[in-house]
């Protein structure tokens with residue numbers, strides 16, 4: 001319970017300090033974490049898993065529980081405070097410690113991350129609605145380069161957030177959100193195979209699952 005509150009307090013502090021990249025007032029609920037990890041839960045063989053924007057580890061907690069002994073796990077997080085919290089969890093938390101020898105936390109923006117080998121699963125918590133459309137296009141380009149053929153990208157977005165934000169935005173903001181919609185719909189139209197609705201989260205969210213064609 002103490003850790004739960006500690007994580008929420010730190011998350012909120014980072015939201016106030018770095019609204020643009022933190023993008024949420026609280027970590028994801030366990031229901032959202034479960035929906036994001038669902039394709040990974042069904043996997044059979046050894047897999048390479050990448051989590052992008054793990055924050056305090058709300059989704060990571062689910063991922064480490066479903067990883068199999070042969071799986072390899074990388075995490076890419078921009079914020080050094082969150083990186084420190086995650087590294088502590090890989091030492092102190094029993095679920096995290098179980099996979100610590102196969103997990104690595106990288107502190108950098110995902111658009112600058114490179115890997116020699118592709119990933120079978122990418123689980124992403126980035127707040128795309130706060131980003132410029134060109135950056136979102138760049139990040140999706142990076143994801144589809146990092147994915148193995150047949151690999152799955154799962155990410156979430158808050159329900160109806162873009163139309164709602166358009167109502168309270170100025171003209172420039174509305175144009176940015178419309179361009180963002182075009183970028184996301186482009187990828188969703190070509191690659192989405194499932195969308196989950198998660199109501200028990202603040203705010204409620206959709207989880208989008210996309211597959212890179214094999």
Ligand SMILES: C[S@@+](CC[C@H](N)C(=O)[O-])C[C@H]1O[C@@H](n2cnc3c(N)ncnc32)[C@H](O)[C@@H]1O
Nearest residue numbers: 021024027028053054055058078079109110125
């Ligand atoms: C909405 S929070 C999600 C945190 C966590 N996954 C959860 O669901 O509770 C977004 C996270 O993405 C990180 N982030 C934002 N931009 C990033 C980037 N370009 N590369 C890597 N991480 C980024 C932020 O620091 C933050 O931890």
